[in-house]
Amino acid sequence: MPGDTIRNMEDFAAVSGISRPTVSKYFNNPDSVRATTRERIEAALDRYDYRPNIYAVNQNRQQTKNIGIVVPFLSDPFFSEIARTIEALVIAAGYRPILLSSHGGQEQENDNLDSLRSLKPAGVLFAPLGRASDKSVIETFCKHVPTVLFDSNLDGMGEAFIGSDNASFVDQTVEYLCRSGEPPRFFEMRTPANPNANKRRTAYIAAMEREGHEPIVHKVTGEGWGFEEIGRAGAHAAFDAGQLTSGTVLCSNDRLAIGFLAAAYERGMRVGRTEDSDLRVASHDDHPFSRFTCPSLTTAAHDYDAVAGHAVRSIFELIEGGEDTSPRDETLYPARLILRASA
Amino acid sequence: MPGDTIRNMEDFAAVSGISRPTVSKYFNNPDSVRATTRERIEAALDRYDYRPNIYAVNQNRQQTKNIGIVVPFLSDPFFSEIARTIEALVIAAGYRPILLSSHGGQEQENDNLDSLRSLKPAGVLFAPLGRASDKSVIETFCKHVPTVLFDSNLDGMGEAFIGSDNASFVDQTVEYLCRSGEPPRFFEMRTPANPNANKRRTAYIAAMEREGHEPIVHKVTGEGWGFEEIGRAGAHAAFDAGQLTSGTVLCSNDRLAIGFLAAAYERGMRVGRTEDSDLRVASHDDHPFSRFTCPSLTTAAHDYDAVAGHAVRSIFELIEGGEDTSPRDETLYPARLILRASA
DNA sequence: GAAAAAACTTTACGCGCGTAAATTTTTGAC
């Protein structure tokens, strides 16, 4: 026998000296067979490089070992980081992650969900686009596939939502900025793609009123996911109008802040918390590049690990626990203030 | 019949009034059936949301419609951008992209290839880690799966290699820098992960000699994929030693340059091509973030579209054309010099 | 060491679809 090519589980069972149903059992759960049997199979496994045909396996199993991961924009390092964390946890649990990016578009998001449905995943971890999402498509999807939302919530959709507590982000930055200098004005996109942006604005207004200051919101125009350029162009427009050239600016997110800082630099403005600075800039997200901006960016960090860990735990509880009748879990993790040079 | 749930192609064929083999033919290629037949199937398709079971399909087809895309580090926006471009082309060709990141590690790269083999992809577009790659694993993989390498070449592996012409990148930046000011010193990692880095150093030395200047290479220490931090720490170390504080610095890649610029800013050094600047900094890659550095970064841009397009075309030629006896295609696309404020 | 329990083997069926061969129907050209 040795030397032949192994074409299927039948062949492999033959060379390992174990019956095919037992070999099948082994591949589903190596601990479900006797130790001596396991050893014989594993001995055969490193003589031949057989592995079960994944398509035949998934055709017959009631449930695949696939976990879908959908993010709105993978080129945004924030999402690629959280996707990476989630991926690692999914693999550790013995499942196969399937990573899809919606590239900022509704059509691609819908295609991704459509594609996932035909893959019959055991569950899906889904960060929706937000405002641009097609709610009815998502609702239908969630009815068919166990889904946990993360990052952006959509009311009532999915079995749970795990995200960051936007109010915590803004409360901490506003409190710090007010305590350490002039109260901040808020810098954001006029029509943000993401529901978190709205929560941040609302939280800003509430926090400012709590601190006894008048909230001032500066909205800039621009569509799409090129936030840095929108921030840069918006900052230049503001400077041209004589606005935001001094005091403190709190950006809705780091990518806008990166653009804002670039514009400030181009104008020769000095940003920072030192005496000789023209203005302070802070933001939210702790984007991977925010420590390399000039100056480095004071921001509020997501708890990546907590969000990723909780989301993954949730989906596996759903998968293994079956139907849960408990109320929809909506957990928000607080931010961690990161003080750097910009404010 | 209407109202029933469609469980398989048999059911669907029944409600559409067409025989199952013909319906099967339709799903393999809608143009292979008569127009009237196509209309009847498509009429049924929007009354029921049937789609063929992808696992049963792939089990029986000699070839799946999957195209693997493996990149070394998806959190690097350079790779997420090129992955996005490739993905779009693959989808347009009617195939399903499967995106995997090696997260900078050999083990993950091997796992990715292993995982892909069991998915029986029609072809794979593979950007290897480079120095950290397990060459023997990759060689074995390429024997079993039609593979086109991109970004980093590995001698003789895969059916083709499509990448950027590192010499073109460096020639253009060196020529420009020499023409417009002091000749550059080269700033790079001591043990770069990527073979492109070595080609760039070699090209730098050759270009400098051509220009009649002595090449000076400054190597910084650091492991892993946190290039920005390695660049920042390396720059600070250089400044501490009184090096690179004036003149012109050419970084091996933009991510190092981002760290270098951050360090320069922290030192209060003025970077740029204006009279009052302390030094000039340029680099290579046109990283998505490079236009938002302070100052914006003069760099050499990859031709994303050309590389992605050629790589995708190559893999489909392999898939559809069968065995090619022609010599291994190694195409390198030249860079485009991007002049910004830093040099 | 006997009985009970656990693990394994044998046999067999079905999953949903690709695909081949033989037959029947439809189409298009004259």
Added chain:
DNA sequence: GTCAAAAATTTACGCGCGTAAAGTTTTTTC
């Protein structure tokens, strides 16, 4: 309208594996 070509239908088998049932062997328990 005829006839050849094209397309559809009927019938049938096989892909590789999950899984159930019944029988056999091995292990555990006291």
